[in-house]
Structures are given as structure tokens and as C-alpha cells.
Amino acid sequence: MRIRFTGLKAWWVQRVSAIYMLLFVLFLLYSFGLHPVHAHPQWRGWVAQPGVSATFLIFFAALLAHMWVGLRDVLLDYARPAGLRRLLLVAVAAGLFGMAVWLLVILSRLQA
Amino acid sequence: MKLSISRYNPDRDKEPYLQDYEIELVPTDHMLLDVLLRVKAQDNTLSFRRSCREGVCGSDAMNINGRNGLACITRTSELREPVVIRPLPGFPIVRDLFVDMTQFFKQYYSITPYLVNSEPPPEKERLQSPAERDKLNGAYECILCACCSSQCPSYWWNPDKFVGPAGLIQAYRFIFDSRDRATQQRLDDLDNDPYRLFRCRTIMNCAEVCPKGLEPVHAIERIRLKIAGVTEHVGGLDVHPPISPK
Numbered sequence: 001m002r003i004r005f006t007g008l009k010a011w012w013v014q015r016v017s018a019i020y021m022l023l024f025v026l027f028l029l030y031s032f033g034l035h036p037v038h039a040h041p042q043w044r045g046w047v048a049q050p051g052v053s054a055t056f057l058i059f060f061a062a063l064l065a066h067m068w069v070g071l072r073d074v075l076l077d078y079a080r081p082a083g084l085r086r087l088l089l090v091a092v093a094a095g096l097f098g099m100a101v102w103l104l105v106i107l108s109r110l111q112a
Numbered sequence: 113m114k115l116s117i118s119r120y121n122p123d124r125d126k127e128p129y130l131q132d133y134e135i136e137l138v139p140t141d142h143m144l145l146d147v148l149l150r151v152k153a154q155d156n157t158l159s160f161r162r163s164c165r166e167g168v169c170g171s172d173a174m175n176i177n178g179r180n181g182l183a184c185i186t187r188t189s190e191l192r193e194p195v196v197i198r199p200l201p202g203f204p205i206v207r208d209l210f211v212d213m214t215q216f217f218k219q220y221y222s223i224t225p226y227l228v229n230s231e232p233p234p235e236k237e238r239l240q241s242p243a244e245r246d247k248l249n250g251a252y253e254c255i256l257c258a259c260c261s262s263q264c265p266s267y268w269w270n271p272d273k274f275v276g277p278a279g280l281i282q283a284y285r286f287i288f289d290s291r292d293r294a295t296q297q298r299l300d301d302l303d304n305d306p307y308r309l310f311r312c313r314t315i316m317n318c319a320e321v322c323p324k325g326l327e328p329v330h331a332i333e334r335i336r337l338k339i340a341g342v343t344e345h346v347g348g349l350d351v352h353p354p355i356s357p358k
Contacts, residue, residue, distance in 0.1 A: 007310035
């Protein structure tokens with residue numbers, strides 16, 4: 001199988017996700033500054049709100065996409081030979097996919 | 113002046129080594145190339161390229177005290193001793209300071225370094241407005257000395273796939289030329305491959321070492337923005353006073 005990598009699309013993903021993550025961190029600082037969270041149930045309740053949950057979901061989607069582009073770039077640059085590069089790329093993709101599934105499980109449990 | 117020059121004879125040496133020289137400076141030794149020519153007069157086995165001796169041809173690009181530059185415009189009075197001179201890093205060494213530039217020029221040719229325009233030529237030249245001409249400033253001055261590509265880590269790792277700063281500033285020069293008619297093909301060529309343009313990590317060594325003070329990294333960013341459809345700008349590329357090896 002030949003994997004096709006993109007140039008511009010990855011470049012966009014990296015930039016847009018970076019901006020979202022920056023805004024998200026500012027949002028977190030603002031929220032915690034305004035309403036400090038002291039206990040786990042309080043934290044759960046806050047994250048379980050649909051709006052906050054969605055914000056977290058998008059943040060982790062952006063984080064995983066950003067990590068994929070960054071790690072992919074490192075491997076495209078340095079990993080030799082091509083066979084090893086492919087293997088490492090598959091390992092990174094599988095790892096990130098696993099994290100995405102885990103995250104969905106956590107966020108969906110909060111909603112239940 | 114004390115010099116430590118990288119020597120390598122493929123018939124005799126397994127790997128390059130540094131050889132020390134000491135040269136009594138005379139008042140006419142303004143530039144490093146003047147001193148190198150006197151070393152050569154003393155030891156005619158030393159090989160290096162040079163031609164115009166005034167920073168126009170780009171032949172005597174070499175690594176001087178760790179930084180790429182042209183020997184002919186590097187002032188002897190500003191150099192730290194011993195002056196360690198090595199061939200351009202990342203390029204295969206042919207002999208002493210001579211490097212094989214085949215790969216470098218292959219990348220240069222890959223960007224179609226000439227105007228493509230099949231419209232019937234006018235009676236005189238194809239005209240440009242002053243504003244259109246201004247866009248080429250900061251790019252057309254490139255002399256292809258290879259100082260930038262040879263100091264670019266992204267080019268070190270993938271010289272066969274990444275066009276490199278020198279090739280890409282030339283690509284900019286044709287993409288932004290109002291007389292060229294192959295703009296879209298040029299952009300597609302760079303966009304359809306994750307290596308050719310997008311291996312640039314904005315390390316900026318290219319701008320740092322350019323003996324003309326050009327900024328290939330700026331050209332690369334403008335090409336990316338043009339592919340992304342986020343333009344239009346006015347004027348040419350940024351240019352800064354060149355930083356000589358010390």
C-alpha cells in the first residue's frame with residue numbers, strides 16, 4: 001500500500017490546530033480563574049456540560065492532529081530506510097488512534 | 113595569519129583532515145581569498161574553486177569558522193584565528209575544498225528555472241510595470257553559491273527530495289514573475305509532494321548565511337501562502353545586511 005502524504009493540508013492542520021489549542025488554553029485559564037475547581041465531582045460536572053465537553057473534544061482532536069503532523073514530519077525527515085519509516089508511521093498512527101478511542105470512551109462516560 | 117584548512121585527496125586519504133598553515137599578511141591581503149591564493153602559491157596541492165573574486169560568481173563558497181560564506185568578500189581583519197576552513201557541509205567532497213554540486217543543481221533545474229510563456233513574443237521585450245518588477249527584488253540577486261542549501265539541516269537530511277532554499281528562492285522568482293504563464297504548474301509541482309517545499313522547518317540558517325543578505329525562508333513562506341490562496345502582497349522579499357563569518 002502506498003500512503004500519500006500531503007504538503008499544504010498538513011501545513012493548514014498544524015496552523016489551525018495550534019490556534020485552537022492556544023484559544024483553548026486561554027479559555028481554561030479564564031474559566032479556572034473565574035470559578036476555581038476544588039473537588040473531583042465539581043470538575044466532572046463542569047466537563048460534563050455539553051458545551052464544555054464539545055470544547056474538550058475539539059481540543060483533543062486538534063491536539064492529536066497536531067501531534068500526527070509533527071511526528072509525521074520528524075519521521076519523514078529523519079527515519080531511514082523507507083521500510084522503517086513506514087513501520088514507525090504506522091506505529092504512531094496506531095498509538096494516536098488508540099488515544100482517540102480512549103478519549104472518546106472517557107468523554108462519553110462523563111455524559112452517562 | 114594562522115589557518116587550518118580541510119584537506120582531502122581521494123586517492124590517498126580515508127577521510128578529510130585539517131592542515132595548519134601560517135601566512136605573513138601583507139597590506140593587500142584584504143579578503144580571505146587573497147590569503148588562500150598565497151597559501152596556494154606556497155602549497156600548490158591545495159584545491160579550491162574561485163573565479164570573479166568579488167562576490168558575484170559564488171564559486172568560492174566555503175565554511176569559514178563554522179559559517180558558510182564567500183572567501184572573496186570575507187575580511188581578514190574580522191576573522192578569529194586560527195581560521196578554520198572546511199568545504200561546504202552536507203555536500204560530497206571531491207578534493208580539499210572542492211565539493212560535488214550535482215545534486216544541488218539537479219534541484220535547481222527541477223524548478224524549471226526559466227520563463228515559460230508560449231504567447232507570441234512582442235516586437236520588443238515583454239514589458240512589466242515597476243510594481244510587477246519590484247516583486248522580484250530580493251530573489252533575482254541570488255548567485256547560486258549554495259551557502260544557504262549547504263547550511264540547511266532539512267537539506268542535509270533530504271538533498272534528493274527537498275528542493276532546498278536556493279532552489280526555492282529561484283522558484284519564487286519565476287512564480288511571482290508577471291511574464292511567466294506556468295504559475296499554476298509551478299505551484300502544483302511544489303504542492304503535490306510533501307518533500308519538495310514542505311520540508312522547510314523555518315530554521316532560517318539560509319537567511320543567516322546568505323552572502324547577499326537574501327532570505328530564502330521568506331520566499332518559501334510566500335510560496336506556501338500563495339498555494340494556500342492567502343496572498344496578495346506588494347514589493348519584493350526582505351533583504352538584510354549580509355553577516356560575514358567572524
